[in-house]
Amino acid sequence: DVKVTQSSRYLVKRTGEKVFLECVQDMDHENMFWYRQDPGLGLRLIYFSYDVKMKEKGDIPEGYSVSREKKERFSLILESASTNQTSMYLCASTYRQGVYYEQYFGPGTRLTVT
Amino acid sequence: GENVEQHPSTLSVQEGDSAVIKCTYSDSASNYFPWYKQELGKGPQLIIDIRSNVGEKKDQRIAVTLNKTAKHFSLHITETQPEDSAVYFCAASMSGTSYDKVIFGPGTSLSVIP
Numbered sequence: 001d002v003k004v005t006q007s008s009r010y011l012v013k014r015t016g017e018k019v020f021l022e023c024v025q026d027m028d029h030e031n032m033f034w035y036r037q038d039p040g041l042g043l044r045l046i047y048f049s050y051d052v053k054m055k056e057k058g059d060i061p062e063g064y065s066v067s068r069e070k071k072e073r074f075s076l077i078l079e080s081a082s083t084n085q086t087s088m089y090l091c092a093s094t095y096r097q098g099v100y101y102e103q104y105f106g107p108g109t110r111l112t113v114t
Numbered sequence: 115g116e117n118v119e120q121h122p123s124t125l126s127v128q129e130g131d132s133a134v135i136k137c138t139y140s141d142s143a144s145n146y147f148p149w150y151k152q153e154l155g156k157g158p159q160l161i162i163d164i165r166s167n168v169g170e171k172k173d174q175r176i177a178v179t180l181n182k183t184a185k186h187f188s189l190h191i192t193e194t195q196p197e198d199s200a201v202y203f204c205a206a207s208m209s210g211t212s213y214d215k216v217i218f219g220p221g222t223s224l225s226v227i228p
Contacts, residue, residue, distance in 0.1 A: 004157075040123075042203065042220040043158075058215075090157055100146050100165060101207070103216055105157035 003027070004106035006091050012112045019078040021109050023091030031094040031101065032074035033058075034066060036087040037108070043090065049074055081113045116141040118206050120219030128227050133191045135222045137204035140185070144206040147180060147187045148216070152201045162189070194226045 007022035023032065033048040035058075045058030047066040055066050063085060067075045074093075078085055089109045094101040117140040127133045139147075145166035150158035164171045164178045164187065171178050177190045187206075191198055201223050207216040 040220060043218040045215070048215070092157075100163075102160060102163070103148065104160065105150075107155075107157045 004091060004093055004104050006089075006106040006109050008109050009107060010110050010112075012114065013078075013081050014114055015082060017078075017081050017113075019081050019111065019113075021076040021078075021089055021091075021111070023074045023076070023093075023106055024072055025074075025093040025104075026072065027093065027095060027104075028071065029093035029095055029104075030071070032068065033092040033094070033103070034064075034074065034076045035090045035092065036060070037090055038087050046076065081111075083113050085111065086113045087111060116144065116206065116208075116215075116217045118204060118217050118219040120204050120222055122222060123220065124223045124225075126225045126227060127194050129194060129196060131194055133194055133198070133224055133226075135189045135202055135204065135224075136186065137188065137206075137219050138184075138186050139206040139217070141206065141208065141217075142182075142185065143208050144217075146207045147178070148205050148207075149176075149178060149189050150203040150205065150218075152203065152221075154200075158203055191224075194224075196226050196228050199224055199226045 004025045031050050034046045035043040049055045049068040065077045091106040092103050094103045120137045148163040151161045152158040164180050175192045180187045201221045204219040205216045
């Protein structure tokens with residue numbers, strides 16, 4: 001079974017703090033993604049990575065950065081947390097099935113910024 | 115850019131009835147259409163997918179249909195059970211490159227009433 005794990009299920013941080021969210025996958029997947037999920041907006045892509053040390057901006061990268069030093073680990077960084085970054089954060093990795101990629105998600109981290 | 119619309123946003127059905135969720139996409143180059151189920155407190159799970167060279171796919175009580183001409187695809191759940199209650203997301207992507215970008219619909223909250 002594919003396993004994608006996230007370091008925390010719930011996190012409460014103060015405005016201005018630096019926040020690290022970590023994601024690990026154990027299936028040697030090349031591609032990893034960070035999304036945020038908000039009611040009525042669905043899943044929005046923040047950043048993705050298709051190789052170690054490679055990263056690409058998604059649709060809403062402002063206020064975030066990422067790090068991928070090892071293939072299995074993809075970190076999302078909030079340099080200075082703000083209340084509008086309160087959200088559910090989902091990590092995913094993709095598995096290539098022929099020419100198609102199947103995406104698998106972690107359980108999510110619910111971040112509250114006060 | 116690519117956009118995926120999904121209807122309805124909420125759906126209530128009696129146990130044993132069928133449920134249908136419909137999606138439309140804008141990018142005619144999309145060729146892979148996964149469906150995800152997200153239960154409370156969990157990350158989305160891939161439940162079924164359909165590729166552009168197929169018009170219909172069935173897996174037990176779940177079926178998906180794709181109309182490429184109209185850019186529509188739908189999820190059909192028959193003989194619904196209370197454990198089918200969840201949020202369902204449709205998505206569209208264009209695979210075949212070195213990495214993929216998946217565009218999600220806003221989600222449908224399905225409630226199955228016992």
